[in-house]
Amino acid sequence: MDTASKKKLKSQAHSLKPVIIVGQAGCTDAVLAETEIALNTHELIKIKIRAERDERNLIRDKMCATTGATLIQSIGQIAVIYRLNPKK
Numbered sequence: 001m002d003t004a005s006k007k008k009l010k011s012q013a014h015s016l017k018p019v020i021i022v023g024q025a026g027c028t029d030a031v032l033a034e035t036e037i038a039l040n041t042h043e044l045i046k047i048k049i050r051a052e053r054d055e056r057n058l059i060r061d062k063m064c065a066t067t068g069a070t071l072i073q074s075i076g077q078i079a080v081i082y083r084l085n086p087k088k
Contacts, residue, residue, distance in 0.1 A: 013080040018048040027059045039083045047079045
């Protein structure tokens with residue numbers, strides 16, 4: 001994904017609220033299933049990850065790898081990911 005596309009997606013994501021919140025249990029199968037549903041519905045989503053910094057990065061990377069999504073932005077506990085839905 002090129003820089004211009006990422007910049008456009010960042011501006012679109014600015015007004016979004018987190019759709020997925022990862023809690024103490026971490027990145028469970030249920031969280032990944034909900035992330036799949038949210039990506040199919042919205043394409044661009046915000047995720048709030050409540051964990052330590054190192055663990056947050058691992059969870060974020062695992063979610064992107066598992067769902068095939070692209071990380072657009074990550075600031076603190078909030079990560080923005082995008083996956084094109086070809087059916088839309």
